[in-house]
Amino acid sequence: MSTSSAAKRIEAYAGRPEELIQALQAVQEEVGYVSEETEERVADTLGIPIGRVHGVVTFYHLFRTRPAGRHTIRLCLGTACHVLGADRILAAIEEELGISVGGTTDDGLFSLDVVRCLGTCSLAPVMMIDDDVYGRLTPARVVEVLDAYAGEEAAG
Amino acid sequence: MSAREVRVCSGTACRSAGALEVHVRLAAAVDAAGLPDEVALTETGCMGPCARGPVVHVLPDDVLYTEVRPEDAEEIVREHLVEDRVVGRLLWAEGLEAPSQIPFYKHQRKNVLANSGAIDPDRIDAYEAGGGYGALRRALTEMTPEGIVEAVTESGLRGRGGAGFPTGRKWRFTLDAPGRPKYVVCNADEGDPGAFMDRAILEGDPHAVIEGMAIAARAIGAERGYVYVRAEYPLAISRLRTALAQARDRGWLGTDVLGTGFDFDVELRIGAGAFVCGEETALLASIEGRRGAPRPRPPFPAQSGLYGRPTLINNVETFANVRTILRDGPEAYASVGTASSKGTKVFALAGQIRNTGLVEVPIGTTLRELVFDIGGGVPEGRELKAIQIGGPSGGCLPADLLDVPIDYESLTEHGAIMGSGGVIVLDDTACMVSVARFFLEFTASESCGKCVPCRIGIPTMRDILVRITEGEGEPEDLDRLQELAELVKSSALCGLGQTAPNPVLSTLRYFEDEYRAHIEDRICPSGVCEALAPPYRIDPEACRACDACAKVCPTGAAHGTPGEPPYEIDEELCIRCGACYKACPFGAVTRGARS
Numbered sequence: 001m002s003t004s005s006a007a008k009r010i011e012a013y014a015g016r017p018e019e020l021i022q023a024l025q026a027v028q029e030e031v032g033y034v035s036e037e038t039e040e041r042v043a044d045t046l047g048i049p050i051g052r053v054h055g056v057v058t059f060y061h062l063f064r065t066r067p068a069g070r071h072t073i074r075l076c077l078g079t080a081c082h083v084l085g086a087d088r089i090l091a092a093i094e095e096e097l098g099i100s101v102g103g104t105t106d107d108g109l110f111s112l113d114v115v116r117c118l119g120t121c122s123l124a125p126v127m128m129i130d131d132d133v134y135g136r137l138t139p140a141r142v143v144e145v146l147d148a149y150a151g152e153e154a155a156g
Numbered sequence: 157m158s159a160r161e162v163r164v165c166s167g168t169a170c171r172s173a174g175a176l177e178v179h180v181r182l183a184a185a186v187d188a189a190g191l192p193d194e195v196a197l198t199e200t201g202c203m204g205p206c207a208r209g210p211v212v213h214v215l216p217d218d219v220l221y222t223e224v225r226p227e228d229a230e231e232i233v234r235e236h237l238v239e240d241r242v243v244g245r246l247l248w249a250e251g252l253e254a255p256s257q258i259p260f261y262k263h264q265r266k267n268v269l270a271n272s273g274a275i276d277p278d279r280i281d282a283y284e285a286g287g288g289y290g291a292l293r294r295a296l297t298e299m300t301p302e303g304i305v306e307a308v309t310e311s312g313l314r315g316r317g318g319a320g321f322p323t324g325r326k327w328r329f330t331l332d333a334p335g336r337p338k339y340v341v342c343n344a345d346e347g348d349p350g351a352f353m354d355r356a357i358l359e360g361d362p363h364a365v366i367e368g369m370a371i372a373a374r375a376i377g378a379e380r381g382y383v384y385v386r387a388e389y390p391l392a393i394s395r396l397r398t399a400l401a402q403a404r405d406r407g408w409l410g411t412d413v414l415g416t417g418f419d420f421d422v423e424l425r426i427g428a429g430a431f432v433c434g435e436e437t438a439l440l441a442s443i444e445g446r447r448g449a450p451r452p453r454p455p456f457p458a459q460s461g462l463y464g465r466p467t468l469i470n471n472v473e474t475f476a477n478v479r480t481i482l483r484d485g486p487e488a489y490a491s492v493g494t495a496s497s498k499g500t501k502v503f504a505l506a507g508q509i510r511n512t513g514l515v516e517v518p519i520g521t522t523l524r525e526l527v528f529d530i531g532g533g534v535p536e537g538r539e540l541k542a543i544q545i546g547g548p549s550g551g552c553l554p555a556d557l558l559d560v561p562i563d564y565e566s567l568t569e570h571g572a573i574m575g576s577g578g579v580i581v582l583d584d585t586a587c588m589v590s591v592a593r594f595f596l597e598f599t600a601s602e603s604c605g606k607c608v609p610c611r612i613g614i615p616t617m618r619d620i621l622v623r624i625t626e627g628e629g630e631p632e633d634l635d636r637l638q639e640l641a642e643l644v645k646s647s648a649l650c651g652l653g654q655t656a657p658n659p660v661l662s663t664l665r666y667f668e669d670e671y672r673a674h675i676e677d678r679i680c681p682s683g684v685c686e687a688l689a690p691p692y693r694i695d696p697e698a699c700r701a702c703d704a705c706a707k708v709c710p711t712g713a714a715h716g717t718p719g720e721p722p723y724e725i726d727e728e729l730c731i732r733c734g735a736c737y738k739a740c741p742f743g744a745v746t747r748g749a750r751s
Contacts, residue, residue: 018463020445021428025387052446059447059604060428062387074388078349079544079580080506082594116431116598117349118388121506121578122169122206122513131390133172 006030006038010045017048020056024063032068061115069104069111071129071149078117080124089125090114092139096146109153110146158196160237162186163213165273167202167359168352168391169513170209174226178210181229189233198282201360203273205260206513208248213273218254221246260511263529265492267500268476269516272360277395280402283363289408291479295371296416299482304375305331308478310486312498317343317434317471318549318575319651320497320564326468329458330376333466338378340369340420341462341469343439344385344392347431348547349598351578353502354472356514358385358392361476362399366422368475370408371482373420376468381422384439387429396424431548431602435650436469438604449604450650471576473502494520497563505531507580508538517562524558527581538583542666546575548595548602549655551662552588571662573655587684588667589674593621595659599652610653613644617660627687629675638664683747690747691730692737696722698744705736705745 006027013023023046027038034057043050057063075093077086090101093112097105104111120126123135127142134145164170164179179199186195203211208222212232219242221232228246235241244250248258255261275282283289295304309324330338342365346354358365369381385393400422403409411419430448432438438448440462461467477499481489490498497519503526506512510532517526523543527533534540542552545562551572553560560566564574582591596618605611617640620633641657641664648654664671673679680688694705694714701721705714713730716723725736725745737745 018443018445021442022425022445025426025428055447056445060430062427062429079547079578079594080350080512082349083507083580083582083586083591115388115429116347116602117351119346119352119355120168120172121350121352121504121580123172124506124512126172128388133168135169135172 007041010038010042013042014045015047017046017052020046020048020053021060024053024057028063033064033066035065064111067104067108069108070153071109072111072113073127073129074113074115074118075127076116076118076120076125077114078121078124080121081117081126084124086125088139089127089137089142092142093127093146096143109150159194160217161196161198161215162232162237163198163200163203163215163273165201165203165209165211165213166199167206167209167272167356169202169206170211171391173209173223175210177226178212178224178229181226182212182233185230185233186237189238191233191237195237198276199278200274201272201277202269202356202514204264204269204513204515205248205511207511208513212246213255217242218256220248220253220255220258222248260513260515260530260532263517263521263525264515265500265518266516267480267492268357268364268473268502269360269514271364272356275361277360277362278398280363280399280406283361284406287483288363288479289367289403289406291482292367292370292374292408293414294482295374296414296418301331301375301377304371304482307481307486308375311481311489312486312493312496313474313477313481313489314497314564315470316473316477316501316576318546318573320574323470323474326458326470327372327375329456330466330468333459335466336377337380337465338376339462339465339467340373340376340378340381341440341443341457341467342369342381342383342475343434343436343469343471344383344389345427345434345439346386346389346472346576347434348549348576348578350504350506350544350547350580351576352504352506353514353577355389355392356504357472357476357502358389359395362392362395363403364476364479365396365472366399366403366409368470368478369422370413370420371478372468372470372475374418376466378468379419379421381420382425382443382462383422384425384427384433384443386427393424393426400424430604431598432604432650432652435652437650439469440467447604449606450652452649473577492518494561494563496565501562501574501577503562503577503579505579505581507544508534508583508585509581510535519563520561522559522561523553526562526579527558531581534581534583538585540581541584541586542582542588542591544580544582544591544659545578546573546658547578548599549573549651549658550575550578551658552582552591552666553662554666557666571658571665573658585682585684587625587680587682588663588670589621589680590625590684592659592663593618593625596621596656599656603652603656607647607649607653609644609647610649610656613640613648614653614656616640617644617657621660624671624674625680625685625688627674627678627685629671631675633675634664634668634671686732689732691727691732692725692734692745692747694723694725694736695744695746698742699723700742700744702741704739704741708735708739710735
């Protein structure tokens with residue numbers, strides 16, 4: 001099902017190589033990541049070499065080449081977060097979830113990414129889970145937030 | 157017409173502190189009190205004091221409430237709106253009701269941010285009611301393209317993205333460039349860590365940016381525009397989408413605007429997370445669907461930009477300034493600022509500072525006014541060490557340069573740059589070598605790899621800094637760093653590489669003693685670098701002899717007799733693991749330079 005919906009999204013960009021990035025963003029929005037098959041399909045549909053598609057996918061940080069968890073954690077490692085202890089927050093998340101940066105939990109609930117700056121420095125240290133911002137994190141508070149997501153999931 | 161207006165800040169920071177819930181509860185309480193006709197509730201963009209959010213502003217009484225919790229909503233409605241009594245405990249400080257009385261606001265001058273925090277950014281009616289799109293109307297019906305470019309030139313406006321190139325000259329080059337079609341591009345790829353000015357402008361007043369772009373399009377003869385905005389800003393993206401749709405509906409964008417024959421529309425392009433795309437030629441490559449690698453200039457985008465056509469590219473804040481130049485006249489605009497830098501500048505204050513948030517001041521304001529009068533200084537009991545201004549392209553200025561005026565030339569002269577406006581305040585707990593290392597790790601990983609000085613030079617500097625912070629620095633490292641930094645600065649292809657050495661050069665210039673302490677004394681004076689951290693000590697005044705430190709100490713370094721303070725730490729046995737520091741319930745374990 002997801003493959004056909006991805007194909008449909010790609011089709012909208014047929015023959016428009018200048019919209020390669022939007023095409024890839026659309027696929028990722030649909031299925032969570034850009035697979036090798038997706039790269040091939042995008043190359044064929046837009047009429048460009050697969051090397052160019054792969055070059056773009058690997059150049060930009062926000063493209064994932066492996067399936068993502070249901071929730072994506074984006075922990076900020078910008079300057080303000082750095083000086084206010086983002087490394088301790090990262091350690092707490094990694095310990096709590098048992099994954100490292102770039103990984104996805106076994107239950108598929110969370111993926112963990114780090115980003116350069118979320119532009120919410122006044123809340124440092126800060127992270128986003130999907131589109132929601134969580135600020136003034138402490139190692140204890142970040143575990144509470146993760147637990148809340150896990151609890152919600154369990155409650156279904 | 158409602159008698160009162162209650163504005164609720166719904167910028168990203170206040171939202172994450174619970175502003176939406178505050179809004180819902182206020183609305184319910186207003187209804188319950190039977191006041192829906194007398195009280196208008198407005199969700200606005202950022203009001204500025206992000207550290208004190210959620211923020212609520214009641215008008216016409218002009219009372220600002222801070223750190224409002226959802227459960228405070230009923231009290232605000234009952235006490236203030238029904239009984240006309242100010243809720244004292246929610247004020248900024250005792251007796252400070254109006255923003256004009258509060259030091260954080262008193263020293264500011266809001267021009268670009270005038271609408272942010274005042275109007276609902278999702279309502280074009282509110283923007284138009286305040287004169288919005290009036291400048292575009294003037295540009296289309298009363299001015300020639302030449303006249304617009306002249307007004308912008310006379311105003312003295314300089315690019316707010318960092319380099320400070322005169323905006324009027326850029327417009328002139330693009331107007332004069334042969335070739336069609338022409339493009340207008342708004343750089344909203346605010347990538348500097350520590351910067352959130354453009355996010356706040358897009359979230360708080362998106363129409364001002366669209367109006368500035370449309371005026372620019374009229375001036376240079378463009379029919380199509382792009383806003384390239386980073387994906388990390390979902391709220392800014394959604395507000396821009398709404399604003400673009402409204403502007404089309406009202407006929408401010410589209411074909412034959414105001415019956416003048418002017419055709420212009422704007423498309424959004426969402427970034428995909430590459431810092432280098434803030435560089436203008438890299439950004440254009442990205443809009444064309446390619447890897448964001450910069451190319452040599454000339455030719456400049458004004459001659460050959462998007463798809464090889466003349467392209468005007470300015471940043472968000474620059475475009476947001478444009479309508480005020482046409483509205484008030486270039487002379488009025490140029491009356492604010494310094495001899496060479498006109499107008500106001502928006503800054504994002506963050507780091508170890510009390511009033512983190514978003515502020516706007518006349519250019520030429522001193523760092524002291526910015527950090528102390530407005531920002532409230534560093535937290536209690538700490539001392540200011542440095543001000544990092546301009547992000548990875550900028551520099552760290554020491555506390556004794558607080559009286560330097562903030563303008564393009566003065567900052568450059570002292571080794572920093574205006575940059576986009578990110579200001580990170582560092583107190584005495586910061587290690588300047590590790591700050592330099594942080595920025596070089598950043599730029600090393602964000603280098604696109606196209607030119608050798610940046611691809612090889614930056615990681616080499618980073619490796620030296622890593623070595624120094626890990627206790628393996630050599631005396632020759634300082635000269636090596638200096639030489640490499642100057643080499644990369646003078647030979648890299650684009651702005652990213654040319655400015656990446658600045659954090660190294662400025663820390664070497666002002667904090668050489670810290671480098672020397674790391675290399676020669678094998679000590680990190682602030683204790684940030686684990687391998688060089690000074691030993692932990694116990695403050696005899698604060699110690700309660702609870703035995704918590706001794707219980708967790710793996711080597712027996714922390715020792716004493718329960719109930720008989722003070723405990724002590726044996727420096728020879730201490731392995732600097734920090735377990736005692738975390739365990740002490742009284743904050744008695746400290747880490748600092750040997751006394």
